[in-house]
Amino acid sequence: MIDFYLNGRRQHCSDVTADTSLLELLRTRLGQTGTKEGCASGDCGACTVAIGEPDADGELVYHNANACITPAHQVDGCHLVTVEGLARGERLHPAQAAMVDCHGSQCGFCTPGIVMSLFTLYENQRRRPAPLTQDRLEEALGGNLCRCTGYRPIRDAALKMVDYPQADPEWAEDTRLAGNVAWLRRPRNGEPAAEGHYVAPQDLAALRALKAKRPEARLVAGGTDLWLETTQQLKALDDIIDVRQVAELNAIEETAEGWWIGAAVTLARLTPLLAEPYPAFAHLMHRFASSQIRNRATLGGNIANASPIGDTPPVLLALDARLRLDGPRGTRELPLADFFLDYKRTALAGDEFIAAIFLPRPAEGTNLKVWKLSKRREDDISAVLGAFAWRLEDGVMRDVHLAFGGMAAIPRRAPAAEAALEGRTPDADAFAEARAALAGELTPMSDVRGSADYRRLAAGNLLERLRLMITAGHGRADDADNNNPATKVTLDAYAH
Numbered sequence: 001m002i003d004f005y006l007n008g009r010r011q012h013c014s015d016v017t018a019d020t021s022l023l024e025l026l027r028t029r030l031g032q033t034g035t036k037e038g039c040a041s042g043d044c045g046a047c048t049v050a051i052g053e054p055d056a057d058g059e060l061v062y063h064n065a066n067a068c069i070t071p072a073h074q075v076d077g078c079h080l081v082t083v084e085g086l087a088r089g090e091r092l093h094p095a096q097a098a099m100v101d102c103h104g105s106q107c108g109f110c111t112p113g114i115v116m117s118l119f120t121l122y123e124n125q126r127r128r129p130a131p132l133t134q135d136r137l138e139e140a141l142g143g144n145l146c147r148c149t150g151y152r153p154i155r156d157a158a159l160k161m162v163d164y165p166q167a168d169p170e171w172a173e174d175t176r177l178a179g180n181v182a183w184l185r186r187p188r189n190g191e192p193a194a195e196g197h198y199v200a201p202q203d204l205a206a207l208r209a210l211k212a213k214r215p216e217a218r219l220v221a222g223g224t225d226l227w228l229e230t231t232q233q234l235k236a237l238d239d240i241i242d243v244r245q246v247a248e249l250n251a252i253e254e255t256a257e258g259w260w261i262g263a264a265v266t267l268a269r270l271t272p273l274l275a276e277p278y279p280a281f282a283h284l285m286h287r288f289a290s291s292q293i294r295n296r297a298t299l300g301g302n303i304a305n306a307s308p309i310g311d312t313p314p315v316l317l318a319l320d321a322r323l324r325l326d327g328p329r330g331t332r333e334l335p336l337a338d339f340f341l342d343y344k345r346t347a348l349a350g351d352e353f354i355a356a357i358f359l360p361r362p363a364e365g366t367n368l369k370v371w372k373l374s375k376r377r378e379d380d381i382s383a384v385l386g387a388f389a390w391r392l393e394d395g396v397m398r399d400v401h402l403a404f405g406g407m408a409a410i411p412r413r414a415p416a417a418e419a420a421l422e423g424r425t426p427d428a429d430a431f432a433e434a435r436a437a438l439a440g441e442l443t444p445m446s447d448v449r450g451s452a453d454y455r456r457l458a459a460g461n462l463l464e465r466l467r468l469m470i471t472a473g474h475g476r477a478d479d480a481d482n483n484n485p486a487t488k489v490t491l492d493a494y495a496h
């Protein structure tokens with residue numbers, strides 16, 4: 001049984017198969033066809049909805065999500081808002097009225113999704129007013145593609161909607177809604193939520209017990225990788241354990257040495273934590289997919305998925321991160337570097353799961369630079385990602401960690417290139433040796449994102465970019481901006 005509120009009305013949906021997507025539930029079971037299917041793979045945003053969950057103060061906070069790759073069972077205990085839930089009779093919500101007034105729609109296929117991303121921005125703006133900068137607009141709309149209107153009118157609507165007189169949906173006047181939603185989420189004494197072949201344990205003990213009983217069941221966290229198996233490969237996912245509600249997997253524990261980050265912590269929640277110790281890592285998070293994806297996707301899912309082009313593993317490798325694996329037979333820790341064995345093969349045993357990721361605090365003087373190369377800036381997966389950590393001690397490089405994504409069957413470090421730089425001044429000779437070593441030790445593949453030759457060249461160029469940055473005096477730990485205009489000039493010159 002999925003028990004939730006849809007546009008302010010309680011819904012009970014029973015007999016929903018484990019692999020039903022939220023989009024399918026809305027369109028085929030609930031007759032809510034305003035939410036569209038474009039790509040069914042999280043790329044276009046036509047299916048965007050807003051999911052409301054109570055915060056610590058009991059207030060409903062909304063985030064946008066792709067209904068096509070959200071498991072239907074994950075709206076259990078939530079308030080789901082779709083495009084049908086915004087207007088009040090003839091009176092449009094400001095997000096809709098501004099789209100009409102700014103001519104933000106032509107064929108209209110993308111429009112419901114864009115309106116829902118604007119609605120989420122509007123709600124967040126109301127809770128925490130802040131200037132609507134270009135960056136914020138791109139962040140809010142980066143996961144919504146439009147083929148015919150063009151983005152300027154849509155951007156104009158985003159800027160304009162906040163000045164419209166408030167016009168809340170009918171459900172917003174129900175003062176009991178947040179409390180009612182919170183009640184649906186009450187602790188269930190270890191009883192897993194949902195039912196049958198889709199279970200959502202709420203604590204570690206229940207997850208371990210389920211893993212012991214059903215080692216073959218697939219784990220799902222955000223579903224932003226796993227769900228593509230059903231929508232793109234048409235595979236049945238008929239036995240699922242959802243880790244999203246496991247309290248321990250949602251904890252972030254700060255210690256003197258660093259942070260234990262629960263595997264089910266979403267990327268949206270992780271990003272502010274990274275801003276202070278690792279600004280370059282936080283910056284990367286804004287280039288990770290779209291807000292719809294980051295709101296659902298988890299750090300544990302990004303690692304367990306073991307893609308050679310996953311964005312966080314190279315950064316975590318450069319920072320010497322560790323994992324805590326858990327399961328019915330106990331807990332163990334291992335360096336992330338020992339986790340990836342071969343293409344999509346990891347050290348995880350059948351009955352184990354990732355419980356937490358340890359992110360060490362930066363040692364005094366540590367620098368981190370991260371560069372993601374992809375064809376599009378927003379909502380695209382890396383062709384190559386380079387993550388570089390080092391210290392400068394009396395002018396020589398120490399503790400050099402060079403890690404790459406897209407350069408082998410697994411995300412990995414480049415020990416020979418590191419050795420070429422360790423203890424050396426960051427000069428052209430040392431980096432030329434490092435680039436030569438790199439070419440010999442990494443074996444990228446050719447695919448739609450880039451040929452092996454392109455990747456080899458690009459990875460070598462990233463090392464040269466690093467040298468230019470270091471010698472130009474950038475790359476300090478506090479240098480958050482990978483797009484520093486001064487450095488950009490040098491790099492643009494280098495690119496020609």
Ligand SMILES: Cc1cc2nc3c(=O)[nH]c(=O)nc-3n(C[C@H](O)[C@H](O)[C@H](O)COP(=O)(O)OP(=O)(O)OC[C@H]3O[C@@H](n4cnc5c(N)ncnc54)[C@H](O)[C@@H]3O)c2cc1C
Pocket residue numbers: 041042043069218219220221222223224225226227243263264287288289290293296297298299300301302303304305309310311312352353354355379380381382
């Ligand atoms: C449109 C789109 C854009 C994307 N862009 C990017 C991008 O820019 N960069 C990038 O790196 N990725 C990207 N991805 C991939 C995906 O969003 C990430 O890999 C994400 O972090 C996966 O997390 P999740 O919680 O959704 O994982 P899920 O899909 O829920 O799970 C992924 C895998 O991990 C397993 N798993 C999940 N949690 C655990 C756990 N605790 N222990 C053990 N196994 C577990 C699952 O069984 C599954 O095999 C994109 C995906 C889409 C659809």
Ligand code: FES
Pocket residue numbers: 036037038039040041042043044045046047048066067068069
């Ligand atoms: S249908 Fe394209 S993102 Fe969902």
Ligand code: FES
Pocket residue numbers: 104105106107108109110111145146147148149
């Ligand atoms: S209005 Fe046609 S795709 Fe956007």
